[in-house]
Amino acid sequence: xxxxxxxxxxxxxxxxxKKWLERLHRILAPLLREKQLKIWDDTYIIPxxxxxxxxTNALSSAKIAVLLVSANFLASDFIAKxxxxxxLEAAEQQHLTVLWIAVDYCLYQQTGFAQYQAMNDPAxxxxxxxxxxxxxxxxxxxxxxxxxxxx
Numbered sequence: 001x002x003x004x005x006x007x008x009x010x011x012x013x014x015x016x017x018k019k020w021l022e023r024l025h026r027i028l029a030p031l032l033r034e035k036q037l038k039i040w041d042d043t044y045i046i047p048x049x050x051x052x053x054x055x056t057n058a059l060s061s062a063k064i065a066v067l068l069v070s071a072n073f074l075a076s077d078f079i080a081k082x083x084x085x086x087x088l089e090a091a092e093q094q095h096l097t098v099l100w101i102a103v104d105y106c107l108y109q110q111t112g113f114a115q116y117q118a119m120n121d122p123a124x125x126x127x128x129x130x131x132x133x134x135x136x137x138x139x140x141x142x143x144x145x146x147x148x149x150x151x
Contacts, residue, residue, distance in 0.1 A: 006095065009149060010062035011041040012083045014072035020103050020126065021068065027135075027142045031064045037146060052082065060085050062071060064148055070104035070125075074111065088112045098146055101141055103127060119144055 013021045021041060031037040040058040045051050059065075065087045073079060090096035098114055102122040108114055120126065121142045129137055 006063040008061040009039045013068035044098040067100035071106040
């Protein structure tokens with residue numbers, strides 16, 4: 001049986017950091033509109049869907065997992081139990097590329113994904129920038145994500 005096509009970008013984030021997801025969506029909007037990029041995050045789960053099955057299906061189609069890392073992200077039992085283990089397992093099996101973004105200062109060094117290179121300098125997380133600097137950094141990160149999906 002042929003392996004399922006992996007062309008999706010799976011985004012994992014804490015509900016407390018939803019503004020960062022929205023900023024990511026806003027910058028990626030032209031690519032999403034033109035169907036040059038496919039993303040999935042929990043906002044695609046609609047009432048009545050089996051949430052665990054939806055997450056599992058999205059992860060099985062993902063080529064890239066983008067982690068929006070903050071203290072909120074690391075404090076989430078949901079992420080620690082249901083999202084990170086299958087993401088890291090798929091990365092170990094080389095089916096998935098882990099791209100993480102330092103959104104806030106946090107203890108990322110104590111995690112299973114600390115071995116992966118961050119998209120930005122964790123000493124200068126996104127929330128340490130303001131205005132145009134933050135938008136420029138987030139745009140740079142989004143360009144890198146699109147390069148990774150094309151590889």
